[in-house]
Amino acid sequence: MKNNWQFFILIESLLFVYLIFQIFSTIPLMIAFVAGLVMSIWSLKNKFTKGYNNSFFLVLGGLLVVFVLLSTSSIWLMLIFAIFFFSISGSQLFTNMKNKNFSNAPWKRKSLVVVETSSTTEKNGKRMKRPWIGNERIGNAIYEWDDINFSIFAGDTIIDLGNTLLPKDESFVVIRKGFGKTRILVPVGVGVMIEHSAIRGKISFEGDSYTLKNETVKMYSDQYEESIRKIKIITNVLIGDIEVIEV
Structure with missing residues (x-):
């Protein structure tokens, strides 16, 4: 750095x-x-x-x-x-996550959380405004799941799926980004399909890592077809890396 x-x-x-x-x-x-x-x-x-x-x-x-x-x-x-x-390179969001010792990483710490249930919120016509530039973390607190679909010009993004309950069958995360890194935390047992397109960037998934140069790659997790809950991640970036971590 x-x-x-x-x-x-x-x-x-x-x-x-x-x-x-x-x-x-x-x-x-x-x-x-x-x-x-x-x-x-x-x-x-x-x-x-x-x-x-x-x-x-x-x-x-x-x-x-x-x-x-x-x-x-x-x-x-x-x-x-x-x-x-x-x-x-200027973001501090991923600096702490790149330490060699991941023993204190947030996704390594387990705790018992009592969830207060409530009636589902109305999703029809729901509008959300996101900034064009800036870092963002989705899933800091427990939240009701809804498919994620947004565009951003530049910035790092962390999406934590461990604080929500994914419905049975398929769920979607769609991200279009100009510049920046993306990290997605997926609960154990969820089948993952990732389709990543980048002019320049690296993809890390289940121990495999590839560098893309104006390429598109599609990858599946083990036991994807047998999983009850599945998440499909579709990302398009100009320059940036993506990492999918099982927690």
Whole structure:
């Protein structure tokens, strides 16, 4: 992880140097950038002076600086690389899960939970809004099962099926994702079928691991046909890994 951050800082630093070069090698951009900085600094130094001129020059100077930055290709490259990096390697969600010692992992700890039953909720017309970017864990608490189907641009996802009761026959988990990792925790005894498609990524399932390069793979758990409860996992990602763990 430390090497990843060093690589990120190195690339961003090089892009920052390229940004400075772009600004000061173009006369109009250089004049606008320097003028914006001068107006902003002057306004901040005189912010306690009465009147509206200071606020006006502060806003004008800030707009000039932002306009110059957005006019360069290097600032967009910095933003794109930062989004890509944090989507793939910057998340802390999976850091603790990658320790060599899994003895304290949440799915290793067993406890007796008394479930308070209630009438089923209405599912017809049910709407759920999910963020486009961000990490998410589904199944922190006991919940009533409903098929999972969502899309996300970037972020890591954990789905814990151990806190729900899967119905007999088939259930579905469908995930469409741009960038990020996915981990699905499945109770012992549930038959699993996983169909994973990725431009670049790795799939780990029942001790097997494959690296995909613009490929699709379909895998079945042992005793899938004989299982009373089955879960079908269908995922499509641009870049990202998926891991299915039996708990």
